[in-house]
Amino acid sequence: KWYEKWMLKFLKNGAKIPQRIAIIMDGNRRYAQERLHADKHEGHKHGLQKLIDTMEWCLELGMKEVGVYALAINNLKRSKKELDTLFDLIKSSFQRFAKQREFFEKNGVKVNICGRLEMLPKDVQEPLFDVMEETKDNTNC
Known part of the structure; x- marks a missing residue:
């Protein structure tokens, strides 16, 4: 997408890029219901794809560590x-x-x-x- 390419270019051209970030995966079910008008499973699939996209951006930007909080005990x-x-x-x-x-x-x-x-x-x-x-x-x- 154009904004993703623009953001990567912007970040690579002078912005200070963190070496470590953390991602909390939350809201995929709500996103599916409110935005996609789909079931929870579609929200989980969409969230996973966004996580993969984000990890690829992190690699491209040279980040060294990405932490992902993906599943809480309460989710069980x-x-x-x-x-x-x-x-x-x-x-x-x-x-x-x-x-x-x-x-x-x-x-x-x-x-x-x-x-x-x-x-x-x-x-x-x-x-x-x-x-x-x-x-x-x-x-x-």
Whole structure:
């Protein structure tokens, strides 16, 4: 999009770029309902895509560390249907990331996931650990 290109150009031409930022993923369900007139799952998918876009911008800008707060323990109190779709999204995304080893190596991206992963279903934990294992030796960011 034009504004994204403009913002990247603006930031690269003299703006002081932070080396570390944190992102709190919040409001995806509300966004889906109010703006997209869609179900919660669409909001989660849209939020994930925006996160991926943002991570790419951070790489382009040379940031060294991005923290993402993505899932609170309270989120685990949601309906089984919503949790199942959310877990499927997480699992499929990280399975896809695990296959993108070349991208992570080329950019030196190390993925470290913190939190109480044992609270997640085993089939969701596995791709998370796979990506952390695949990227553990990367050191650029």
